[in-house]
Amino acid sequence: MHHPLSINRRTFLENSFAGLGGVAFASLMQQARGEQAPWPGRYDNALHYAPKAKRVIHLCMAGGPSQFESFDYKPELNKLNGQPFPESFTKGQQLAQLQGSKLVARGSFTKFQKYGKSGIYVSDLFPHMAKVIDEFAVINSMTTEQINHDPAHAFFNSGSIVKGRPSMGSWMLYGLGAETSDLPGYIVLMSAGGGGAQPVSSRQWSSGFLPGKYQGVQFQSNGAAVHYLGNPDGICQSTQRQVVDEIKRMNGLLAETRYDSEIAARIAQYEMAFRMQTSVPGLTDVASESRAMLDLYGIKEANESSFARNCLLARRMVERGVRFVQLYHRAWDHHGNIEKDMPFSARNVDQATAALITDLKQRGMLDDTLIIWGGEFGRTPMGQGSGRDHHINAFSLLMAGGGIKGGVVHGKTDELGYGVAENKTTVHDLHATMLKLLGIDDSAFTYKFQGLDFKLSGVEPAKIIKPILLWRGSRSVLEISSCPSKPRNDFLVLHFRSRW
16 A cells, blocks of 8 residues: 555656656657757766867777787897796786796797887887877886786776676766767677687676666677668568657657656667668768778778778768777687787788778878777786786787877886886776866766766776876866855856866
8 A cells, every 4th residue: 555645756756757758758759850969968068178089999909919019028028038937026916827837938929110200119010000100109007907808898898897887988978978860879899800709798888877878889790780770571661660650659658657767768779770770881881982991991892891891980980970989809819829810810900900090190080089909908928838828917008099199108017027117007097088088077977876976987086197198288178066165055156177
């Protein structure tokens, strides 16, 4: 039996929110008539800082590429090759599969040279990226907290290994909103090739406790780009339009009687799916690109399934307003056969990565597109048979565009590359820096869930990686905040704040 107050409360809520539901539904119906507007973000018109980047492309080398064969040149490790690894480095340290084994130093099988005006060391496995190395900031002092693949991916993406936390792409979309109403604001693409094909679970692009519309959407490399997007046989587009309209009408009736953000999200997703039937085929048809552009990326066939084609698709996506694009290349888990497999993995990504940088720069888009290149962790300076084990104490990560100062190396590892000697950088530091470049203060960017205020950058204060930022002067940003001298929370005052 219900308490009388519950009836009154329900009646009050129904009467209060019915109008809001109607307004939301009417807005969505306007979008259906061709008046689509992108999703607004939490900080749509009130960013904390003047943003340097508008969008992010994350090139994830899933499995963890070896820094010793890519961007962290260690001649002292090469001299120690084949000899026992000094216990003073590893005593009491966490290892993955090498725990309790006899540790033997493994030098690099590649050659390194200095490239660009900056003179940054790059392995001969990456000749194309070496040509554009002056666009990159190389962070050789990255660290992480998770030593196994899936939790390490989760930590890199969400700042936590706890399931149900939002990914950084979802956080970004929640903060900034979408710039397109015809495509998802957050898209994921997969490729493989080169051994060490590490699986990647869909939780890595989950929206977690954020509304479902901020979820990442995986596009397929073969066949239909998005599963179940097309109409079933015998169903024409006009019939599909009628179905979508009727579903919207019924969901709208539900929204009239209760407030549930997921109802609005569901209506919007039906509309998005309908519009994607037209927008996706044009997006994924790279045959419309010139032969010179395909050659730049190293694409042999327009319909091939490759990291190169995904890089070209990423450029086409951000051109069309997609906020966050994540490209996973599942080819870097080299516990064995590293001398055979890693060169193949590198060839699959090297030319396309450099082409993406070049292409964006030619189009004037690199300045406001942030590029992140790297894996979930690195590889040990000790050998594991014919390969290397997982390593979390130090690894390399590259960033370019979107406010990043190119041609710099941040951080330094010890002489054998086991640990960080200077400027330790954490995953949370990376998150805070990414958000700052997007104009968001990570310390203020929270979402209340189950009574707690959650952040992408974790509980402890994160550091902005200032030495890799292109411009570090102060800038005033007009914002609204509570007046500290008044006890009332609803007393607002405009003021300027200089922070950077």
